[in-house]
Amino acid sequence: MLYIGVDLGTSSVKLLLMDENGKIENIVTKEYPIYYPKTGWSEQNPEDWYSALVEGIKELIKDCNKDEIDGISFSGQMHGMVILDENDKVIRPAILWNDGRTQAECDYLNNEIGREKISGYTANMALTGFTAPKLLWVRKHEPENFAKIKKVMLPKDYVAYMLSGVHCTDVSDASGMLLFDVKNKRWSKEMLDICGLKEEQMAKIHESYEVVGNVCKRASEETGLPTSVKVIAGGGDQAVASVGTGTVGKGKCNISLGTSGVVFISSQEFAVDDNNALHAFCHADGKYHFMGVMLSAGASNTWWMNDILGTNEYAKEESKITKLGENNVFFLPYLMGERTPHNNPNARGTFIGMTMDTTRSDMLQAVLEGVAFALRDSFEIAKSLGVNIERTRINGGGAKSPLWCKIVANILNVKVDKINSKEGPAFGAAILAAVGCGKYSCVEEATEKLIKVIDTVEQDPQIVELYNKKYEVFKSLYPALKDMFDKMSE
Numbered sequence: 139m140l141y142i143g144v145d146l147g148t149s150s151v152k153l154l155l156m157d158e159n160g161k162i163e164n165i166v167t168k169e170y171p172i173y174y175p176k177t178g179w180s181e182q183n184p185e186d187w188y189s190a191l192v193e194g195i196k197e198l199i200k201d202c203n204k205d206e207i208d209g210i211s212f213s214g215q216m217h218g219m220v221i222l223d224e225n226d227k228v229i230r231p232a233i234l235w236n237d238g239r240t241q242a243e244c245d246y247l248n249n250e251i252g253r254e255k256i257s258g259y260t261a262n263m264a265l266t267g268f269t270a271p272k273l274l275w276v277r278k279h280e281p282e283n284f285a286k287i288k289k290v291m292l293p294k295d296y297v298a299y300m301l302s303g304v305h306c307t308d309v310s311d312a313s314g315m316l317l318f319d320v321k322n323k324r325w326s327k328e329m330l331d332i333c334g335l336k337e338e339q340m341a342k343i344h345e346s347y348e349v350v351g352n353v354c355k356r357a358s359e360e361t362g363l364p365t366s367v368k369v370i371a372g373g374g375d376q377a378v379a380s381v382g383t384g385t386v387g388k389g390k391c392n393i394s395l396g397t398s399g400v401v402f403i404s405s406q407e408f409a410v411d412d413n414n415a416l417h418a419f420c421h422a423d424g425k426y427h428f429m430g431v432m433l434s435a436g437a438s439n440t441w442w443m444n445d446i447l448g449t450n451e452y453a454k455e456e457s458k459i460t461k462l463g464e465n466n467v468f469f470l471p472y473l474m475g476e477r478t479p480h481n482n483p484n485a486r487g488t489f490i491g492m493t494m495d496t497t498r499s500d501m502l503q504a505v506l507e508g509v510a511f512a513l514r515d516s517f518e519i520a521k522s523l524g525v526n527i528e529r530t531r532i533n534g535g536g537a538k539s540p541l542w543c544k545i546v547a548n549i550l551n552v553k554v555d556k557i558n559s560k561e562g563p564a565f566g567a568a569i570l571a572a573v574g575c576g577k578y579s580c581v582e583e584a585t586e587k588l589i590k591v592i593d594t595v596e597q598d599p600q601i602v603e604l605y606n607k608k609y610e611v612f613k614s615l616y617p618a619l620k621d622m623f624d625k626m627s628e
Contacts, residue, residue: 139157139158139206139207139208139572139575139577140155140156140157140158140163140202140203140206140207140208141155141156141157141158141207141208141209141210141211141568141569141571141572141575141577142154142155142156142195142198142199142207142209142210142211142567142568142571143156143210143211143212143213143563143564143565143566143567143568143569143570143571144191144210144211144212144213144294144297144372144564144567145212145213145214145375145378145562145563145564145567146187146191146212146213146214146215146293146294146297147215147375147563148172148182148215148234148235148236149169149170149172150167150168150169150170150190151167151168151170151187151190151191151194152165152166152167152563152564153165153166153167153168153191153194153195153198153564154198154561154564154565154567154568155198155199155202155568156565156568156569156572158572158577159588160569160587160588160589162561162565163202164198164199164201164202165198165561165564166194166197166198167194168190168191168193168194169190170182170183170186170187170189170190171183171186172234173231176239178237178238178239179233179237179238179239180233180234180236180237180238181231181232181233181234181237182218182231182232182234182293183228183231183232184220184228184231184232184293184296184297185228187293187296187297188296188297188300191297191300191301191361192360192361195361195362195363196361196362199362199363200362204362204363204364205364205366207363207364207367208367208368208571208572208575208577209349209367209368209369209370209571209572209574209575210301210353210363210367210368210369210370210571211346211347211369211370211371211372211567211568211570211571211574212294212297212298212370212371212372212373212378212567213294213372213373213374213375213378213379213563213564213566213567214292214293214294214295214297214311214372214373214374214375215234215235215293215294215375216235216267216292216311216314216374216375216376217234217235217267217268217269217272217292217314217315218232218233218234218235218269218292218293219232219233219269219272219273219276219290220232220290220291220292220293220295220296221273221276221283221286221287221289221290221291222287222288222289222291222296223286223287223288224286224288226288226289226299228296229283229286229287230276230280230283232293232296233272233275233276235267236267237266237267237272238266239266239275240266240271240272240274240275241266243264243270243271243272243274243275243278244264244265244266244268244271246274247263247264247270247271247274247316247332248263248264251332253414255328256316256329257410257414259319259326259328259329260316260317260318260319260320260326260329261313261319261320261321261408261410261418261419262313262314262316262320262414262417262418262419263414263481264316265316265477265481267314268314268315268316269290269292269314269315269316269317270315270316270317270329270332270333271316273290273333273334273335274333277333277334284334287335287339288339289305289339289340289341290317290335290339290340290341291305291307291341292307292311292312292315294311294372295307295308295311295341298350298369298371298372300357301353301354301357301361301363301369302350302351302352302353302354302357302369303351303354303356303357304342304350304351304369305341305342306341306342306343306344306350306351306371307340307341307342307343307344307371308343308344308345308346308348308371308372308373308374308422309323309343309344309345309346309373309420310346310373310374310377310378310419310420310421310422310427311372311373311374311377312325312343312420313374313417313418313419313420314374314417314419316329317329317330317333317335317340320408320418320419320420320426321408323343323420324343325337325340325343344371345371345424346370346371346372346373346377346378346381346422346423346424346570346581347370347371347422347423347424347570347573347574347580347581348370348371348574349368349369349370349371349574349575350369350370350371351368351369352365352366352367352368352369353365353366353367353369368571368574368575370570370571370573370574370575371570371574372422372567372570373422373566373567373570374419374422375563376394376400376402376429377419377420377421377422377427378422378563378566378567378570379392379394379402379533379562379563379566380392380402380404380421380422380427380566381422381423381566381567381569381570381581381585382559382561382562382563382564382565382566382567382569382589383531383533383557383559383562383566383589384531384557384559384585384586384588384589385402385404385531386404386421386422386423386425386581386582386585387404387406387423387582388404388405388406389403389404389405389525389526389527390403390404390531391403391404391527391529391530391531391552392530392531392532392533393513393530393531393532393533393534393546393554394532394533394534395435395436395509395532395533395534395535395536395537395542395546396435396436396533396534396535396536397434397435397436397437397440397535398431398432398433398434398435398436398437399431399432399434399435399436399509399512399513399536400429400430400431400432401428401429401430401431401478401513401516401517401520402427402428402429403427403428403429403520403525403527404421404423404425404426404427405421405425405426405427405428405525406425406426407425407426408426409426409428409523409524411519411522411523413479415430415478415479415481415515415516415519416428416429416430416478416479416516416519416520416523417429417430417431422566422570422581423580423581423582424580424581428519428520428523428525430478430479430513430515430516430519430520431477431478432471432476432477432478432509432512432513432515432516433472433473433474433475433476433477434471434472434473434474434476434487434509435471435509435512435513435534435536436509436534436535436536437473437474438469438471438473438487438505438508438509439452439505439506439509439536439542441473441487442501442502442505443455443502447498447502452539453539455498455499455502456502456506456539456541456542458498458499459499459502459503459506459541462544462545462548462598462601462604462605463548463600463601463603463604463605463608464604465500465503465504465507465608466491466493466500467489467490467491467492467496467500467501467503467504468489468490468491468504468507468508468608468611468612468615469487469488469489469490469501469504469505469507469508470485470486470487470488470490470508470512470612470615470616470619471487471505471508471509471512472485472486472487472488472616472623473486473487476512478515478516478519479515479516479519480616480620482620482623483627484623484624484626484627485616485620485623486623486626488615488619489501489504490615491504506539506541506542506545507545507549507605507608508612509536509542510542510545510546510549510550511549511608511609511612511613513546513549513550514549514550514609515613517550527550527552528552528553529552529553529554529555529594530550530552530553530554530555531554531555531556531557531591532546532554532555532556533557533560533562537556540595543556543595544595546595547595547596547597548597548598548601548602548605549605549609551597551602551605551606552597553594553595553596553597554594554595554596555591555593555594555595556591556592556593556594556595557589557590557591557592558589558590558591558592559588559589569581569584569585569588572584
């Protein structure tokens, strides 16, 4: 049998066709536009997602036996607000995860309602990217649109609805709306009341691997998919990407070293840290996960290499770095502000510790180390919750650098595993489709059979000790500079 995984990203949709043994038969990508009506705003038309999906599916399956396609599932950009009217028509363009218009609404939720209350309702604090502040913004600035709302949906759930005719969502994606009681896996009545919504305006909740319906007749005619194809709920992009890396089950960890940096830790139990520095969300495997996000991981390296040094010879520059744990230059990788653990848009990238004998290589090493130190911030919070991490998987562009992987292994004091899978979210979605169709009994069984470790980078105890001392310096820098960052932004 064949399974389709859909990764509905911010700039494009990626579709993957997988057989029951995990072999990838075909991959198709279709782009769509993003609109920026005002500075800091970011929107898309949900109809564009579905149009791209239809064209992508037709191309993906044109050469296969369509009767062998058993299921389709999704990974989706999280937090986006899609609102439908009584005729299931889109009321206004979707407000995306990276839209920054809702700071006033977040301040209201965190400060007037109270962060502790909001966290008690949802396990998280309000951030501008989340869905609930967007709905409050619409209620205040577009009351005529707010009054039309019949259903509130997330991006991937809109395309799932268009394929199946079912208003559905899953626990992992719903966790990022700030409308969901993560601990108890249900809509939060308190948050719905705060936002002026009723539970019937929300989609039905499923686990990520559950079947929500079948491809409807209209969608079958548009895509070429048989109506026998099952539609499986899917999940938020990070949760599904972690299925694609096998980061499921107790205490598994994955580091995504892409443009941003993500520390994703799967957990069997629900927990929340006191400061809401880590996101506490439901996982696509039926349990929970913690997630720390830094905004400029690979982006910091790209900025330093391309914009400052004016080179793209990454390996050549890295080859000059030979001594780890002995660099006295530090870099705070806050080029776009920071999310975990500081949640401060005013934080800025900073070099400190340079002397007359500081070299070009020292600066590059500081950048690579600074990103790893910032990732360790998330690790330390996880440790405070009783999570013991002895090894992590790693993916993303930064994972191609053996030096950076070695730095990460020693700064975090963990074994760093590289795996045979490079497709992440779309592959994870296809795995969820296979689980939903009964090919595997659970997500963990599927990932154990389909995803293998092919290389491991181990830490050196002497270097670990050196980096432990350096980390004490690193973590003292942000508190010392915070007031200055705030003054600079005035």
